[in-house]
Amino acid sequence: MASIKIPTPLRQYTGGQAEVTISGRTVGEGLHDLVRQYPALGPHIYEDGVRRGFVNVFLGSEDIRFLQDEDTPLAPDSKLRIVPAIAGG
């Protein structure tokens, strides 16, 4: 199964889970499966069905915006991650 790493600021919506197993043929399907499992995450990832500007999704080391975005195919061993904006110093 593919998996997605959840950054610290969003773990409050995944019951503290740092990594979640997701299913889907594409990145978009995987993200929707994530939201299906943790509905409270939904509004933090999508707004009116559009992925929010501060949500950066990477497949391996590549930004999906420079691949095929949410149409990028997901393999069974794919590792996704959400890269958060954090500002502490």
Add this chain to the structure above:
Amino acid sequence: MTATGEQLDQTQVQLSHDEIRRYSRHLILPEIGLEGQKRLKAASVLLIGAGGLGSPLGVYLAAAGVGRIGLVDYDVVDESNLQRQIIHGTKDVGRPKLDSAADRIADINPFIQIDKYHEPLNSENALSILGDYDVIIDGTDNFPTRYLVNDACVILGKPNVYGSIFRFEGQVSVFYAKEGPCYRCLFPAPPPPGLVPSCADGGVLGVLPGTIGTLQATEAIKLITGAGEPLIGRLLLYDAAAMTFDTITLRKNPACPVCGPQPTITALIDYEEFCGVPAHDHSTYQEGGALVRAITVEEVKARLDAGDGLLILDVREPVEWQISTIEGTLRIPKAEVVNHLEQLPRDCDIVVCCKTGVRSADVIRQLQGQGYARLYNMAGGINAWARRIDPSLPVY
């Protein structure tokens, strides 16, 4: 490739015998050598923030022999800083951070110059302050200043050695628009106010800024000397809990509003307005939208004593309830409040409190969106209660 090293004119500087003794471990390092050490001496670096990241940065850049170090910070040393801000000591509590940091730096290396800017960085002063330095290092603690530093660096053509931290998580990159992406290429829009708490509200592992600030210092020295491969176009992600370092690839966003081919931002803007949050606690910025009514801890105490039907909702995290609580409060962590509306009556006044009043204001805005009207934000949070009503409680 070197970002600034070759531009620095090191032919004008010489190292004294004392300096040669001091820097001998650099001088025998082939990647640095005499030429690299002269470049360091000829270089100027601006540290924005003399806090968690600024502490190791100031210490190591001074020790390494960077000739001129500028420090920007308006704050004073607080006891709660000492868990991570190792440039300051217990004796410095109450002193301006700039003075404390400058004393420490001067003790480490008397051969360098220190410039102090005792003011918050803003759109009026940023270009003139940053313009005087070769390398800019972003060690600030808030989103408005991070966008400000990025845009100013892009406009001035300077490299921005970026680092940020939250809880157990850290990020490092070098944003240098001449040679790669900028901060806005990765984060075109800031997160909504309230999603990412500050370290004051969310906590931070004390040693984390040591790790991240030291990595930033490494990148600054590489940029100046030309040694190694700088972290341009890559973002280093550090997870101290899992103890993993991952590097991901960053690309220039062709639609970037500041470093793209058709920029729409060509001068500094109002960054507090852009991010919807104040940049620092001296700010006069007020968020637009529905009004959040404040109530003082004295008023809360008087109404409780009078037997007034008042509900106090404490939205801090369970670990914080172990530090201090007010008796008889309803306790629901901020992220859980919307799932427990059945516990919140609509026909009585609700006072929402947290540590200092920031998270409680977010909760009030959420509840206003659910149709609640009788809401008050406890000004200063439970720390104000501990200071002014119940001194048996600790301030944290």
